[in-house]
Amino acid sequence: MTGLDNHHGSLRVRRCLEICALVVTTGLLSGLLVSCSGENAPSSSPNQTESLAGVDADANGVRDDVDRYIDTTYADQTSADLNKALRQYAKAVQSSLVDADSQALSLTHATERFRALECLMARRPREFHAIFVAVRAQLLNTPSRSAAYLKADDQVKTANIPLLPADQWMTACQS
Amino acid sequence: MSVMNSKIVVVLSLSILLGAGWFPDAGAQVQSQSACQNATAPRTAIYFVNGVTTTLDEARLNGGKLELEFLSKLPTMAPTVQAMCHLFFLNINPTSGAVKDFLEAGQQRLGLTSTTFWQGLEGLGLATSGVITQVLQRPITNADQIDQATIVRHATAYREQIAPPSCRRVLIVPHSQGNLYSNASFDSVFSQVLPPPLGTLKIVGVATPADRVGGNGLYRTSSTDVLISGIRLVLPGTLPANTNWGISPLLLSPAYSGGHSFIGYLTAEPSRTQILTDMESSLLALAAVNPC
Numbered sequence: 001m002t003g004l005d006n007h008h009g010s011l012r013v014r015r016c017l018e019i020c021a022l023v024v025t026t027g028l029l030s031g032l033l034v035s036c037s038g039e040n041a042p043s044s045s046p047n048q049t050e051s052l053a054g055v056d057a058d059a060n061g062v063r064d065d066v067d068r069y070i071d072t073t074y075a076d077q078t079s080a081d082l083n084k085a086l087r088q089y090a091k092a093v094q095s096s097l098v099d100a101d102s103q104a105l106s107l108t109h110a111t112e113r114f115r116a117l118e119c120l121m122a123r124r125p126r127e128f129h130a131i132f133v134a135v136r137a138q139l140l141n142t143p144s145r146s147a148a149y150l151k152a153d154d155q156v157k158t159a160n161i162p163l164l165p166a167d168q169w170m171t172a173c174q175s
Numbered sequence: 176m177s178v179m180n181s182k183i184v185v186v187l188s189l190s191i192l193l194g195a196g197w198f199p200d201a202g203a204q205v206q207s208q209s210a211c212q213n214a215t216a217p218r219t220a221i222y223f224v225n226g227v228t229t230t231l232d233e234a235r236l237n238g239g240k241l242e243l244e245f246l247s248k249l250p251t252m253a254p255t256v257q258a259m260c261h262l263f264f265l266n267i268n269p270t271s272g273a274v275k276d277f278l279e280a281g282q283q284r285l286g287l288t289s290t291t292f293w294q295g296l297e298g299l300g301l302a303t304s305g306v307i308t309q310v311l312q313r314p315i316t317n318a319d320q321i322d323q324a325t326i327v328r329h330a331t332a333y334r335e336q337i338a339p340p341s342c343r344r345v346l347i348v349p350h351s352q353g354n355l356y357s358n359a360s361f362d363s364v365f366s367q368v369l370p371p372p373l374g375t376l377k378i379v380g381v382a383t384p385a386d387r388v389g390g391n392g393l394y395r396t397s398s399t400d401v402l403i404s405g406i407r408l409v410l411p412g413t414l415p416a417n418t419n420w421g422i423s424p425l426l427l428s429p430a431y432s433g434g435h436s437f438i439g440y441l442t443a444e445p446s447r448t449q450i451l452t453d454m455e456s457s458l459l460a461l462a463a464v465n466p467c
Contacts (some may be wrong), residue, residue, distance in 0.1 A: 001304065029330075110231060113231075113232055113235075114235050117232060117235050117236055117239070118235075118239065119238075121236065121239045121243065122204070122205075125205075125243055126455070128236065128239075129236055129240065129438045130430065132232070132233075132236060132294070133294060133430050134294070136232070136293055137289075137290045137291070137293040140289055140290070140293050141288070141289050141290045141372070142289055143278075143282070143289055146278055146289045146292070147275065147278075148291070149230075150230070150271040150272075150274055150278070151193045151271070152274045153230055153231045153269075153270075153271040154269070154271040154272070156231065157267065157269035157271065158267075158269070158324075158328060158333075161265075163238065163263060163264065163265060165242075165262070166205040166239070166242050166243060166246060166263075166265065167204065167205045167206060167207040167208075169205065169239075170204055
């Protein structure tokens with residue numbers, strides 16, 4: 001057996017190990033992912049409707065179930081600024097869902113979403129992404145809302161939405 | 176069961192925050208670049224190009240993360256790089272159709288709710304289920320079939336940045352499938368009848384499924400990137416892994432466990448520092464070339 005054979009053999013073994021590791025970790029973490037799915041879905045909320053727009057009793061532009069999520073998740077005094085940034089983003093997403101059939105309005109709302117996200121990055125420059133993932137999952141909690149969000153994206157897929165530079169992100173905050 | 180799973184989520188979230196050094200942070204105004212106050216300072220345009228699991232909002236956040244991390248390291252970069260004014264842009268790779276496919280497949284094949292899907296879009300479950308690989312298979316195995324209109328749009332943007340009156344050097348930082356678009360756009364820019372000066376456009380790839388980087392640019396792919404590792408098993412020509420996420424607890428989070436997230440690459444070490452170092456050396460090379 002030559003050194004090259006040994007090399008190829010070890011490569012094969014390494015590849016097999018990689019595949020085995022992938023299979024094992026996939027099983028473990030996919031299981032975790034699915035096991036976590038049920039009760040985290042806000043669809044169990046009794047006040048939530050399944051319609052695209054949902055219920056916005058206080059007419060603040062944000063669905064009531066999302067309002068509740070933001071208020072309960074970021075209830076403490078030190079999160080007041082974050083609470084406002086998330087509500088700004090939630091309002092822009094809600095508009096995007098409702099107006100997803102309109103290309104012009106989709107562009108307007110995508111721009112609003114960009115400003116809201118820049119505000120979020122300005123206020124939480126280290127942890128913004130985990131916060132975003134969680135709140136967006138609440139916003140897009142039904143297939144119809146998820147589909148409308150993607151349709152709104154599709155409406156502006158060739159648009160060039162201007163970005164604010166990082167030193168101006170604070171100016172994107174509406175409150 | 177519900178309480179137990181909630182505890183798991185809390186523990187994972189906490190470990191992510193602690194492990195990544197993500198302590199709760201009050202908003203702090205980012206300082207403007209001093210070179211940008213000087214009208215005669217050379218300008219560079221730094222583009223982020225998103226991958227296939229990235230929606231428009233995530234693309235904005237990925238571009239923002241790149242800007243934040245770059246600006247945080249800029250004061251320690253070479254004086255030549257500090258003397259340049261760096262402007263950040265997005266070149267969007269439209270992904271809504273692909274994400275819709277992932278959503279439908281995730282619901283049908285993995286039994287995910289919409290909420291869980293969005294929580295784990297870049298997690299291990301979707302990355303290894305075959306759902307994403309299936310959607311990626313065609314564009315990744317045949318670069319000719321990636322969207323030509325997008326390539327033209329991206330290449331036009333780069334040419335306009337380099338040409339007068341802008342006269343900017345361009346650095347592209349693509350993620351995942353964005354690398355295929357960036358390579359194709361790079362080729363398009365320099366295959367014109369009157370191409371810009373060589374060396375005015377560079378690429379620093381992240382999590383690349385490609386077998387090359389346009390212009391012999393630099394790249395970083397993590398050994399813990401499940402999606403790219405899976406592609407490499409099918410396509411051995413895929414560039415080898417040359418970084419990792421260390422023992423980052425991000426890999427245990429549903430949101431980042433696929434090891435493929437751009438945010439993860441720019442949070443975990445050593446991948447974060449290596450990407451920023453690659454950007455610095457690419458910008459130094461760009462500085463040596465006059466675009467106009």
